[in-house]
Amino acid sequence: MFENEPNERIDPRALKSWFISGFLLxxxxxxxxxxxxxxxxxxxxxxxxWGWIGIVAVAIFTVWSAxxxxxxxxxxxxxxxxxxxxxxxxxxxxxxxxxxxMVRVQHVDTEHGxxxxxxxxxxxxxxxAATDHYIPALSKGKASELMGEIxxxxxxxxxxx
Numbered sequence: 001m002f003e004n005e006p007n008e009r010i011d012p013r014a015l016k017s018w019f020i021s022g023f024l025l026x027x028x029x030x031x032x033x034x035x036x037x038x039x040x041x042x043x044x045x046x047x048x049x050w051g052w053i054g055i056v057a058v059a060i061f062t063v064w065s066a067x068x069x070x071x072x073x074x075x076x077x078x079x080x081x082x083x084x085x086x087x088x089x090x091x092x093x094x095x096x097x098x099x100x101x102m103v104r105v106q107h108v109d110t111e112h113g114x115x116x117x118x119x120x121x122x123x124x125x126x127x128x129a130a131t132d133h134y135i136p137a138l139s140k141g142k143a144s145e146l147m148g149e150i151x152x153x154x155x156x157x158x159x160x161x
Contacts, residue, residue: 014137026062
């Protein structure tokens with residue numbers, strides 16, 4: 001795709017984590033059209049078809065978010081930590097490539113929710129003065145290793161300035 005694109009990829013366990021997250025989101029969203037069918041259409045005598053259309057829409061969204069999107073995300077997410085910069089590339093339809101100079105990094109941290117934690121995954125968040133950047137679904141060990149590497153490279157960059 002790009003010349004000299006980053007070569008590191010996120011952890012393959014992200015597929016399972018994103019599948020479960022997408023499926024759980026679909027179950028939560030399913031309560032809306034089901035509530036419509038059970039409560040609203042019977043109380044106010046509204047057409048039930050809208051509820052069924054909602055169920056189909058939620059099912060399509062769930063297949064996208066639990067099956068299709070995770071496979072595309074894992075295929076297109078790349079990153080690389082270099083001496084002077086962090087290179088992040090992602091995107092399914094619109095590919096975004098971000099170069100973060102080490103001198104701009106203010107702090108680095110990790111985060112993980114219950115689903116990612118159960119798979120031993122974490123997201124690495126890199127903060128600059130302007131915005132936050134992230135690398136999702138790294139193993140906890142890899143995220144800690146990268147956090148230490150970026151912190152030491154940031155200190156070296158500060159000393160060079």
